[in-house]
Amino acid sequence: MIEYVTEGLLNLIFPLNCRICKKPIRESKGYSICEDCFQTIELIAKPYCVKCNKPLSLSPDWEGLEVELWCVDCKNKHFSFEFSRSVGKYSGVLKEAIHLFKYQGEKKLAKPLGNLLINYLKENPEFRELIDLIIPVPLHKDNLKERGFNQSVLLGEIIGNYFSIPVKEGVLIKKRLTPSQVNLSKKEREKNMREAFLVQRPQEVKEKNILILDDIFTTGSTVEGCARELKKAKAKNVYVLTLARSV
Ligand SMILES: [Zn+2]
Ligand SMILES: [Zn+2]
Incomplete structure (x- = not known):
């Protein structure tokens, strides 16, 4: 008050x-x-790749047909997660809001940004029903100390509270400090994230359907790093949800 x-x-x-x-x-x-x-904020709309949610353009012949589309990237490589979804395009207001939230300490933006995720899950109840628990992408302890908070944890708490889905921190940790991904190529990002994460409490993920939550999906290398470790620890299914997706 x-x-x-x-x-x-x-x-x-x-x-x-x-x-x-x-x-x-x-x-x-x-x-x-x-x-x-x-x-x-520009939302991700169909048609998109069913695996990674990349928006696709269709020739007019295909319009209106209910087919499962895969992008070229997903046809050529394996992602450990079942599928990934993002709320909006990483541009304009959403990009600006994530920057203010993440790098300029406007923690209160967690609320409207969290609401975007809540609305997305309300509109996609089938996606929500697949989830037993939420694991926000962890930060390395040095990065956490520097920023003071983990943006994905704040978002996770908002949607976890709303839908009564448990949010687990510390089950998955980032064990290796990785250089910033900003100027790295797709290949370098993958290498950067390989074995960066560790499942610390495997008994909590075994046979579970897990939602990995993050702010941005760029090439998918971060969430793939997490998904791979969760699958190694015998997670049943792993899904990904992010606020924004670069297109
Ligand atoms: Zn794809
Ligand atoms: Zn305005």
């Missing part, structure tokens, strides 16, 4: 402007992107 009052007062004295559209935010919820801008 006091927090809201203080925020409201601060907002009167120093009106907060939306980071994207620059318009004043009338009702501050403690984050700097307005509701209107959130509405512009």
